[in-house]
Amino acid sequence: MIFFITGGSRGIGAAIAFQAARSGHDVAFTYANNEAAARDVLQKLGEIRPEGRYRAYQLDVRNSADVEKTGETCWRISTPSMP
Numbered sequence: 001m002i003f004f005i006t007g008g009s010r011g012i013g014a015a016i017a018f019q020a021a022r023s024g025h026d027v028a029f030t031y032a033n034n035e036a037a038a039r040d041v042l043q044k045l046g047e048i049r050p051e052g053r054y055r056a057y058q059l060d061v062r063n064s065a066d067v068e069k070t071g072e073t074c075w076r077i078s079t080p081s082m083p
Helices: 011-022 035-048 064-078
Strands: 002-005 026-031 054-058
Touching: 002 011, 002 064, 011 026, 011 035, 026 035, 026 064, 035 054, 054 064
Parallel strands: 002 026, 026 054
Antiparallel strands: none
């Protein structure tokens, strides 16, 4: 299962991402502007569970088209290909 977390680059969102990784899940999260914080979270996730898959997406949740596009991208990369 993949966890999709909005605001995962700090605070409660990052804590949820870390716990999801500890529980054996892949994680995708969004961040507003702080790319350095997002990279730090990605690095820590990799340290927690090196075999996991982790992605960060820059996203302004006020833009519905970007929200939809990010959701579709996350779904596509996390879903096995259909025959």
